[in-house]
Amino acid sequence: MFREGENENRIPSGCAISGIFSKKGERISGESIIKSISVMHDRSNGLGGGFAGYGIYPEYKDFYALHIFYDTQAAKDECEKYLERCFEIVNLSKIPIKKTRKITNEPLIWRYFVYPLPVRLADSHLDEDEYVVRRVIKINSEIKGAYVFSSGKNMGVFKAVGFPEDVGEFYRLAEYEGYSWTAHGRYPTNTPGWWGGAHPFAMLDYSIVHNGEISSYDANRRYIEMFGYKCTLLTDTEAITYIFDYLVRRMGLTIEEAASVVAAPFWSTINKKEPQEAERLKYLRNIFSSLLITGPFSILLGYTGGIMALNDRLKLRSMVVGERGDRVYMASEEAAIRVIEPDLDRIYAPKGGQPVIVKLNDDVKI
Amino acid sequence: MPINFIHPEYEVIRDFNKCIKCRVCERQCSNEVHKLDPDHNIMTADDSKCVCCHRCVSVCPTKALKIVKSDHTFKTNSNWMPETITEIYRQAESGGVLLSSMGNPKPFPVYWDKILINASQVTNPSIDPLREPMETKTFLGAKPNKIERDKDGRLINNLPPQLELTLPIMFSAMSYGSISYNAHESLARAARELGIYYNTGEGGLHEDFYQYGANTIVQVASGRFGVHKGYLDAAAAVEIKMGQGAKPGIGGHLPGTKIGSDISKTRMIPEGTDAISPAPHHDIYSIEDLRQLVYSLKEATEYKKPVIVKIAAVHNVAAIASGIARSGADIISIDGFRGGTGAAPTRIRDNVGIPIELALASVDERLRAEGIRGNVSLVIGGSVRSSTDVVKAIALGADAVYIGTAALIALGCHLCRSCHTGLCNWGIATQKAELVKRLNPEVGYTRLVNLITAWRHEITELMGCMGINSIEALKGNRLMLRGIGLNEKELEILGIKHAGE
Ligand code: SF4
Numbered sequence: 001m002f003r004e005g006e007n008e009n010r011i012p013s014g015c016a017i018s019g020i021f022s023k024k025g026e027r028i029s030g031e032s033i034i035k036s037i038s039v040m041h042d043r044s045n046g047l048g049g050g051f052a053g054y055g056i057y058p059e060y061k062d063f064y065a066l067h068i069f070y071d072t073q074a075a076k077d078e079c080e081k082y083l084e085r086c087f088e089i090v091n092l093s094k095i096p097i098k099k100t101r102k103i104t105n106e107p108l109i110w111r112y113f114v115y116p117l118p119v120r121l122a123d124s125h126l127d128e129d130e131y132v133v134r135r136v137i138k139i140n141s142e143i144k145g146a147y148v149f150s151s152g153k154n155m156g157v158f159k160a161v162g163f164p165e166d167v168g169e170f171y172r173l174a175e176y177e178g179y180s181w182t183a184h185g186r187y188p189t190n191t192p193g194w195w196g197g198a199h200p201f202a203m204l205d206y207s208i209v210h211n212g213e214i215s216s217y218d219a220n221r222r223y224i225e226m227f228g229y230k231c232t233l234l235t236d237t238e239a240i241t242y243i244f245d246y247l248v249r250r251m252g253l254t255i256e257e258a259a260s261v262v263a264a265p266f267w268s269t270i271n272k273k274e275p276q277e278a279e280r281l282k283y284l285r286n287i288f289s290s291l292l293i294t295g296p297f298s299i300l301l302g303y304t305g306g307i308m309a310l311n312d313r314l315k316l317r318s319m320v321v322g323e324r325g326d327r328v329y330m331a332s333e334e335a336a337i338r339v340i341e342p343d344l345d346r347i348y349a350p351k352g353g354q355p356v357i358v359k360l361n362d363d364v365k366i
Numbered sequence: 367m368p369i370n371f372i373h374p375e376y377e378v379i380r381d382f383n384k385c386i387k388c389r390v391c392e393r394q395c396s397n398e399v400h401k402l403d404p405d406h407n408i409m410t411a412d413d414s415k416c417v418c419c420h421r422c423v424s425v426c427p428t429k430a431l432k433i434v435k436s437d438h439t440f441k442t443n444s445n446w447m448p449e450t451i452t453e454i455y456r457q458a459e460s461g462g463v464l465l466s467s468m469g470n471p472k473p474f475p476v477y478w479d480k481i482l483i484n485a486s487q488v489t490n491p492s493i494d495p496l497r498e499p500m501e502t503k504t505f506l507g508a509k510p511n512k513i514e515r516d517k518d519g520r521l522i523n524n525l526p527p528q529l530e531l532t533l534p535i536m537f538s539a540m541s542y543g544s545i546s547y548n549a550h551e552s553l554a555r556a557a558r559e560l561g562i563y564y565n566t567g568e569g570g571l572h573e574d575f576y577q578y579g580a581n582t583i584v585q586v587a588s589g590r591f592g593v594h595k596g597y598l599d600a601a602a603a604v605e606i607k608m609g610q611g612a613k614p615g616i617g618g619h620l621p622g623t624k625i626g627s628d629i630s631k632t633r634m635i636p637e638g639t640d641a642i643s644p645a646p647h648h649d650i651y652s653i654e655d656l657r658q659l660v661y662s663l664k665e666a667t668e669y670k671k672p673v674i675v676k677i678a679a680v681h682n683v684a685a686i687a688s689g690i691a692r693s694g695a696d697i698i699s700i701d702g703f704r705g706g707t708g709a710a711p712t713r714i715r716d717n718v719g720i721p722i723e724l725a726l727a728s729v730d731e732r733l734r735a736e737g738i739r740g741n742v743s744l745v746i747g748g749s750v751r752s753s754t755d756v757v758k759a760i761a762l763g764a765d766a767v768y769i770g771t772a773a774l775i776a777l778g779c780h781l782c783r784s785c786h787t788g789l790c791n792w793g794i795a796t797q798k799a800e801l802v803k804r805l806n807p808e809v810g811y812t813r814l815v816n817l818i819t820a821w822r823h824e825i826t827e828l829m830g831c832m833g834i835n836s837i838e839a840l841k842g843n844r845l846m847l848r849g850i851g852l853n854e855k856e857l858e859i860l861g862i863k864h865a866g867e
């Protein structure tokens with residue numbers, strides 16, 4: 001098995017992405033997102049597909065939902081022992097799957113709803129989120145054969161090696177409902193056989209699906225690793241996820257500000273802004289200069305209560321956004337939107353570096 | 367008269383068919399090599415005085431001259447090389463320390479030349495710098511490690527003082543004294559025109575150059591020459607010189623013969639006295655002392671100017687840099703062992719210190735491992751020779767580079783490595799008025815601007831190849847580099863893979 005990150009392997013890929021969001025917080029079945037991404041079958045090559053759904057675990061919404069792949073029973077035993085030491089486990093189960101001939105070699109796939117053991121949390125002097133992040137990084141880098149691929153509250157990532165539509169069927173996503181979904185089909189230029197390498201990539205409730213190959217990767221990676229992150233997979237998506245986690249959760253930037261760090265406006269654009277705005281943009285670009293991302297990318301960032309679509313500054317990857325009522329659709333190709341909503345109020349292609357941020361209406365409680 | 371053991375290293379070859387006996391070479395050679403023999407009406411040359419600076423070659427109207435390396439030889443010996451033998455003759459005669467100038471010429475590995483740069487294709491497009499914006503703007507200075515907001519939630523600008531450069535290249539420290547007034551003027555004007563900075567070195571700031579203050583970095587060295595309130599106030603940043611790559615561990619020495627009235631005023635020392643800067647700063651015997659000097663300078667400049675600490679690349683440079691990063695310095699500048707100098711003891715220049723490529727890689731890695739890379743910017747120098755050296759330095763982790771020798775070459779320096787004699791035929795490393803005037807600052811400054819402009823084009827072209835349209839995405843981006851012909855250890859220190867990997 002060719003696992004990204006191992007032996008310093010870094011695998012570039014091309015891809016398809018799609019997202020659906022209900023501003024009213026209406027619960028959308030996973031079926032629609034499967035349908036959307038399946039239209040872009042040719043943009044992936046069967047070597048990775050995945051989904052992230054938000055608002056899918058309302059009955060457990062106060063607990064961190066850990067989705068974990070295990071290569072072996074031994075890895076599971078070791079990891080569970082570790083989990084018990086750090087967390088109160090409220091519920092654990094296999095993630096329900098439907099065996100199909102198209103998805104093979106599945107690892108053991110388990111789900112745990114947990115919260116940090118209060119005593120351990122107090123001893124750690126960390127906030128809850130940081131406590132969870134450190135445990136996740138530790139499992140992923142130190143327990144061989146165990147890999148946490150989802151760790152947020154009231155959200156979950158589902159991914160596998162295969163075409164995305166087959167992955168959706170495998171995980172029985174039609175049985176889940178959420179106000180926000182993202183999906184990804186992967187076209188890696190190598191043959192990874194490892195499920196963890198598929199997208200979305202997530203940390204806490206931030207999940208990223210990404211199409212592109214960033215040229216700033218090592219500059220970004222070496223900077224972000226200063227803050228305790230370990231980019232073990234050597235994938236762009238992993239680095240981008242950590243960047244957003246760092247900027248938004250740890251540094252306290254807004255999503256908009258974080259977008260103007262990673263896809264900073266050109267200096268020529270900044271210079272044309274009002275002095276106050278120019279100073280703000282210059283400030284962000286200067287202090288977070290190592291988190292500027294260059295090279296082609298289009299990403300969907302999912303988070304609790306919102307979704308953001310963002311292109312690189314030159315728009316080297318396609319991305320369209322459609323709107324209909326309270327629904328917003330974002331995808332690499334228009335066809336992927338039309339197939340689930342032929343009758344759109346509006347459809348447009350956002351400019352390079354221009355974030356499209358959609359949030360739940362103020363009155364919506366999830 | 368005792369026998370002179372030393373055979374001239376270079377020979378002046380004159381094509382007598384071309385020579386028209388105009389005697390230009392005689393007037394132009396400050397080393398007094400050429401002479402007209404009036405009895406025979408023929409031009410003669412005293413090869414023993416020739417330093418191979420090509421001045422006469424360049425000015426001879428009929429191109430009658432060339433300088434060749436003498437093929438005169440000692441009996442072949444792989445241990446006792448001609449240079450070694452000659453140096454012993456020299457010392458046996460003089461009883462003195464051997465002196466040299468400019469950078470280490472010995473055949474040590476040049477790591478820049480063993481590093482190759484990446485280009486993108488297929489999965490990631492390259493970018494055409496002629497069609498798309500290519501950004502090289504660079505900021506130097508410490509970055510805050512948290513953001514602050516006002517009561518309305520707006521970001522507060524809590525940035526410490528920064529230097530803003532249009533591209534990550536600066537002119538490194540060269541004092542007025544070690545180089546001429548005209549050379550300084552050329553550098554200062556070019557820095558202003560280019561939107562970058564030049565550095566006064568330890569010789570103070572001539573009053574005529576206060577007008578370039580916004581593009582000036584002033585140095586505070588162990589001799590404290592020319593340091594006063596107005597000097598600090600005039601500058602954009604203050605650099606504390608702890609060490610120099612060409613002569614780590616020793617101070618400077620400008621002979622009294624070079625201290626004319628102007629230099630004596632600028633340095634604030636009596637005319638004709640030797641200007642000797644001690645090896646250490648006598649108020650800095652440890653890192654906490656350095657911290658005090660950093661903060662005294664910050665106090666003196668009201669925390670409005672970044673403070674740079676310049677060190678030489680020596681064996682434990684990473685540990686030293688890590689200490690400096692915690693000393694309040696905003697920028698660390700590291701000078702490699704191939705860095706130039708106006709005068710240095712040969713043995714020190716050629717044997718003390720380490721290559722800047724390795725020093726840079728290990729300092730950058732160490733600061734990151736300690737999570738303090740954001741506390742400081744890193745500027746490196748010590749033989750950055752071309753735009754590709756710049757690109758490689760940035761990709762290894764530098765924020766910017768200092769160039770010294772390359773800038774002097776642009777001004778006409780022919781690397782004759784005789785700056786310590788004060789007879790620079792190109793008007794650069796000299797204080798003799800008749801020589802200084804050979805360097806026209808108007809021409810000099812234009813040539814510097816041309817050089818940096820050319821490098822800028824090349825840098826953006828290389829960035830475009832890599833699919834990078836902003837220099838910050840190149841910083842520390844070591845995946846863009848591959849080593850060639852390097853061993854495992856070297857690759858490990860440089861933090862890069864081997865070509866083909
Ligand atoms: S400058 Fe040239 S032509 Fe004139 S005297 Fe010298 S060698 Fe002869």
Ligand code: SF4
Nearest residue numbers: 395416417419420422
């Ligand atoms: S020292 Fe320079 S100018 Fe004089 S002869 Fe030699 S090369 Fe010509």
Ligand code: SF4
Nearest residue numbers: 779780782783785790
């Ligand atoms: S500055 Fe002048 S003396 Fe020094 S190496 Fe260059 S040409 Fe020779």
